[in-house]
Amino acid sequence: MADTTLVNxxxxxxxxxxxxxxxxxxxxxxxGNLYQVAGHSTGLGIQTxxxxxxxxxxxxxxxxxxxxxxxxxxxxxxxxxxTNEIFSGNAVAETIAQLKATLASxxx
Numbered sequence: 001m002a003d004t005t006l007v008n009x010x011x012x013x014x015x016x017x018x019x020x021x022x023x024x025x026x027x028x029x030x031x032g033n034l035y036q037v038a039g040h041s042t043g044l045g046i047q048t049x050x051x052x053x054x055x056x057x058x059x060x061x062x063x064x065x066x067x068x069x070x071x072x073x074x075x076x077x078x079x080x081x082x083t084n085e086i087f088s089g090n091a092v093a094e095t096i097a098q099l100k101a102t103l104a105s106x107x108x
Contacts, residue, residue: 088094
């Protein structure tokens with residue numbers, strides 16, 4: 001029991017024990033708060049990643065639609081010119097074109 005004072009010894013013991021309990025519980029409460037904050041932060045990070053993924057899917061859909069639209073509206077002459085530029089200067093393609101022209105010159 002505590003030393004003799006003007007206050008009853010049982011009261012001082014009760015207050016001391018309450019203070020000891022508060023001090024003993026502090027590390028557990030601090031870790032509990034830490035785990036809650038870490039869990040909340042992780043959840044927010046996952047939500048942000050999911051939202052970004054959904055937004056990128058929306059953007060990708062728009063880009064794909066615009067690309068297909070561009071392909072459908074491209075003039076045929078520009079496509080032929082592009083193909084010609086790809087094959088010109090290509091030795092294999094020129095040889096195949098010469099063989100095709102030679103075969104076309106034969107009757108029959």
